[in-house]
Amino acid sequence: MPSIVDLIGNAVISCGAADRESASAAVPTCSFGHDGTVVGLYFAAGFDEASTAFTPLLADFYEQKQNQLAKTATTDEGKASGGARAVQRFEIVYLSSDRDDVGFREFIKEMPWHAVPFASVEIVERNAKRYKIREMPTLVLVEGSTGKLITTSGKECLSEDLDGDEFPWYPKSFDDIISGNLLRQETLIDSKEALDGKIKGVYFSAHWCPPCRIFTPQLVAVYEQLRSKGKNFEVIFVSSDRSQTSFQDYFKTMPWLAIPYKDIRIRHLTKRYQVGGIPTLIILDEQSELVTLNARQAVSKDLEGKVSGSVCSFCSGCFT
Numbered sequence: 092m093p094s095i096v097d098l099i100g101n102a103v104i105s106c107g108a109a110d111r112e113s114a115s116a117a118v119p120t121c122s123f124g125h126d127g128t129v130v131g132l133y134f135a136a137g138f139d140e141a142s143t144a145f146t147p148l149l150a151d152f153y154e155q156k157q158n159q160l161a162k163t164a165t166t167d168e169g170k171a172s173g174g175a176r177a178v179q180r181f182e183i184v185y186l187s188s189d190r191d192d193v194g195f196r197e198f199i200k201e202m203p204w205h206a207v208p209f210a211s212v213e214i215v216e217r218n219a220k221r222y223k224i225r226e227m228p229t230l231v232l233v234e235g236s237t238g239k240l241i242t243t244s245g246k247e248c249l250s251e252d253l254d255g256d257e258f259p260w261y262p263k264s265f266d267d268i269i270s271g272n273l274l275r276q277e278t279l280i281d282s283k284e285a286l287d288g289k290i291k292g293v294y295f296s297a298h299w300c301p302p303c304r305i306f307t308p309q310l311v312a313v314y315e316q317l318r319s320k321g322k323n324f325e326v327i328f329v330s331s332d333r334s335q336t337s338f339q340d341y342f343k344t345m346p347w348l349a350i351p352y353k354d355i356r357i358r359h360l361t362k363r364y365q366v367g368g369i370p371t372l373i374i375l376d377e378q379s380e381l382v383t384l385n386a387r388q389a390v391s392k393d394l395e396g397k398v399s400g401s402v403c404s405f406c407s408g409c410f411t
Contacts, residue, residue, distance in 0.1 A: 096121055099218070100211060106185065106202040126236045129180070129182075134215075134224050134230075135186075145228045153204060183204035185205065192210075293373040293374075294347075295360075296371075297333070314326055325347060328350070374386045
């Protein structure tokens with residue numbers, strides 16, 4: 092795993108001092124490598140409208156967080172807090188896609204943080220490849236002490252959590268996300284009671300989607316075969332339906348559980364497993380660890396629910 096120095100080089104510049112030639116403008120990146128430090132890698136450009144719109148929002152959040160961390164550090168609560176995820180310092184480093192040095196220097200005047208020097212194109216390109224940057228702006232968060240990735244969706248997380256209550260937005264586990272009531276037809280059931288110790292199929296689908304309507308009866312057949320054989324298996328329907336009525340009508344065709352319509356957990360699960368299309372069937376083991384993101388093909392080949400077939404191979408023999 093790369094260190095923070097490996098990621099962004101030996102030194103960055105202070106955006107507030109970027110127009111100076113003095114050595115004091117340089118900040119050693121090894122100072123970001125302490126426990127409790129979160130480093131944001133901010134991919135943006137001054138010519139990009141989305142970047143110029145988001146940067147002031149990020150700057151406000153950054154300064155708000157600096158103030159909060161400064162206050163926390165002086166309290167007994169801050170001194171007592173610990174653990175790998177206790178944030179004690181937050182830094183942002185700008186990785187520029189500006190077209191020239193003039194544009195770079197003009198844009199960073201708006202930034203209260205640091206930047207990789209404009210000439211360090213290789214550092215920007217290497218990190219853009221590492222984190223698969225496809226659009227601007229993108230905010231990647233990493234642990235300063237380890238270089239471990241926290242999230243590549245910092246921009247989206249901030250937009251949904253402007254106060255930073257869940258900062259630095261470590262990905263939630265399935266069990267954390269699903270916690271609460273689920274539906275079995277019209278009855279509410281506690282998720283822990285319904286899912287604890289079971290192999291789980293997380294089914295992203297919608298009635299308006301023709302491939303979903305083809306696949307759902309296939310999954311029902313496999314589900315009922317597995318259940319009839321006493322297999323410890325449950326499915327949770329994660330709906331993309333466009334109305335409550337459509338959701339209810341579609342759910343009536345399913346013998347398993349569902350997250351209620353328009354529940355916030357639907358968005359969180361979609362983001363957690365980066366679901367880009369439907370139908371998608373994800374398999375999790377008894378501990379809710381991911382087995383496969385693509386169980387749909389296996390189920391389609393196993394229409395009779397033969398447990399010795401491809402569904403079982405995804406679960407490392409757990410159904411045998």
